Amino acid sequence: MKLWKTILAAAVLTLAAAGTSAFAARTDLVIGIPLEPPHLDPTAGAAAAIREVTYANVFEGLTRIGPNSEVLPDLAESWTVSDDGKVYTFKLHTGVKFHDGADFSADDVKFSLDRARAENSLNAQKQLFAAIDKVEVVDPATVKITLTHPQGGFLYNMGWGDAVIVSPKSADTNKEKPVGTGPFKFDSWAKGSSITLVKSDHYWGAPVFLEKVEFRIVPDAAAAVPALLSGDIQAFPFFDPDSVAQVKDDPRFKVVVGATEGETILSINNKQPPFDKLQVRQAISYALDRKAIIDGASAGLGLPIGSHMSPTNKYYVDLTGRYPHDVAKAKELLKEAGLENGFKATLKLPPPSYARLGGEIIASELRDVGINLEIIPVEWAQWLDQVFTKKDYDLTIVSHTEPNDIDIYSRKDYYFNYDNPTFNKVIADLDVTTDEAKRKELYAEAQKILADDAVVGFLYELPKVGVWDAKLQGLWENAPIPANDLTKVKWSE
Amino acid sequence: MIAYLLKRLAIALATLILASIVVFAVLEILPGDPARLMLGMNASADQIELLRDQMGLNAPLIWRYLHWAGGLLSLDFGRSYTYSVPVIDLVRERLAVSLPLALIALALSTVIAIPVGLFSASRRGRAGDTISMGAAQLGVAVPNFWFALMLIYVFAVWLRLVPAGGFPGWSAGIWPALKSLLLPAVALALPQAAILARVTRSALIEVLNEDYIRTARAKGLPYRTVLWRHALRNAMIPVLTILGLQFAFLLAGTIIIENVFYLPGLGRLVFQAITQRDLIVVESVVMLLVAAVIAVNLLVDFSYAAVDPRLRSRS
Secondary structure, eight states, X not given: OHHHHHHHHHHHHHHHHHHHHHHSOOXXXXXXXXXXXXXXXXXXXXXXXXXXXXXXXXXXXSEEEOTTSOEEESSEEEEEEOTTSOEEEEEXXXXXXXXXXXXXXXXXXXXXXXHHHSTTOOOTTGGGGTTEEEEEEEETTEEEEEESSOOTTHHHHTTSGGGOOOOTTTGGGTTTSOOOSSSEEEEEEETTTEEEEEEOTTOSSSOOSOSEEEEEEOOXXXXXXXXXHTTSOOEESSOOGGGGGGTTTOTTEEEEEEEEEEEEEEEEOTTSTTTTSHHHHHHHHHHOOHHHHHHHHHTTOSEEOSSSSOTTSTTXXXXXXXXXXXXXXXXXXXXXXXXXXXXXXXXEEOSSHHHHHHHHHHHHHHHTTTEEEEEEEOOHHHIIIIIIITOOOSEEEEEEOSTTOGXXXXXXXXXXXXXXXXXXHHHHHHHHOOOHHHHHHHHHHHHHHHHHHTOSEEEEEEEEXXXXXXXXXXXXXXXXXXXXXXXXXXXXX | OHHHHHHHHHHHHHHHHHHHHHHHHHHHHSOOOHHHHHHOTTSOHHHHHHHHHHHTTTSOHHHHHHHHHHHHHTTOOOBOTTTOSBHHHHHHHHHHHHHHHHHHHHHHHHHHHHHHHHHHHHTTTSXXXXXXXXXXXXXXXXXXXXXXXXXXXXXXXXXXXXXXXXXXXXXXXXXXXXXXXXXXXXXXXXXXXXXXXXXXXXXXXXXHTSHHHHHHHHTTOOHXXXXXXXXXXXXXXXXXXXXXXXXXXXXXXXXXXXXHTTOOXXXXXXXXXXXXXXXXXXXXXXXXHHHHHHHHHHHHHHHHHHHOHHHHHHO
């Protein structure tokens, strides 16, 4: 009898102990990322991987972009805009410290913005700062930015990872040891293996839930699945769409399909005959079967697009009906262009699977209308060199992942070789328009011109497929900008 | 003997110099601009030029070659374009993974292969030989990444004995670090062992047909003694050659296994550096590997001399 009591008591105690440990939620997280960042300074490199580690976690800007592409206050708690739309006065949070203990003030804002737009700046998105005329420190908590002209997207621009505020003390060493104002501070980086962040003790904003986050580099999609299954890694915010089938029926995991800002397109060299003929480009658009391409290149995930705008963007207009899949119509247009016997061209494909797999399908679709493509696989470095810089190509497939980047079609010497004064005018107007209704109108106009001109073959919006532990909450569903914002991430008990 | 070694050394040096020229030239021809890769599609041409200047990419070709080769001589391998840290630091970190991995795999493969080869050769044509050589044939044919995935599913996902991948670093303790190298070492070792076992077997069989083996048997030596003392020793030359080649492969040719287990090894460093056009890293690491291969080959050459007295007396 006594023995039974002892056993019972022990069992109750064990259960109670197990109960409490189950209620104390986990505070650590291991996230898998496919590419290692070359360094960790978002103001000095274009790699998305830099932002996927640091954005909103380590570094903060005046404003920030939220999970649904909205502009939110960040280090600036509020702002006012002058009536002519040229002067922005930002009221900054006080009591903010950098991770190295340095105080944050208006001087750091001036330093960071002046550095980014300087003559010798190596900021990868220098165009974000092009409209800034001067940055003035009014007092330690107020900064005044004067623009050369009113700019509709200015607050949005200041929310990019490239516009984060850095300290003059640590700006030069951020590549190896990033120092920001965010809720997580850099802890260690085992090159080729993982990057670890820990909770910052002196964070000014809402406290975060996680104590320690490790970004582990898993380059191989085949390795991601066992890493999840074994529990070694608990989240892959950017998962390979083709591997989803292996985990989607497992109740331990959540599969979340969202949108990115990556317009995946069949780029066309608009100056290269016969692609300089509108009928030829339109024929290509008619020949493309977007559904088949999405099914084959992206496991059926991803929304079709009819122009250069993400369907989740507030300025989006649906133009996917402009060129329905119509082989007869495509052949007819080719005949009008004097190419009824078809022609040969090349299709250069960079490494991502959307390009390599999509390329095969597109080549077969274009063959049906008489266009014979020679597929040339290229590496990224080669692609940037031959296609992007030297414009030595006929067709290529690529995803343009910068948010809201329809203006690239107005850039001089851009690799599309497209030059339409009407379109350029719309983009120039957009830059100086701040009225929302008018902006919406102009964006719609811009999208329509691109569709009418069939500048490129618009395919689909690259999906963001995230897979993570079902008990994990707060990770972003969409990717309006490259980021893994961990400020709201927590484990449910 | 001395002349033999000196000749080997001279050949090794000439190979190094030739390799440095070829490596440098090939990478220069490779299309792609590291500066454009770093700054991306939105950077202006001026910014690209500025970065190229900073990286020293605008200097004349010959000057850059001499600068680099001169640096190598004084063991200065330059700074990585992308990581902007000294190349030697990167290499040291990676070697801490690749070298132990290669050694464990090599040890495993030798420990498996030599006895299997001996066993097969001595039982030539019998059931034991057929079974073990059949297994070896399978080992050669099965791609090691598939084998690696099977190991992961069994030992990491199902039994949860070892991590599915990654490397915690030696600072996490010897056992955790070793544990994460275990599966990759097995995945690497088995196909190597299969090859080695086959080579050992055929070399032994050839030797066992020699007259002196018959003589040894005829004078009454037990079969076991003949096999170990006379046959195996003479069969070692092709085995050593293969071992040398395998070590070089295990050190840097393991990129697929490194990817499957996401290990931060030397192979992945080179691969990553090539895709990012981090030329200085590629050039320096490739040269280091060339040097390692040459050193291993030298060692193999010296060990020939050790196992084969004729090589010593001939000079």
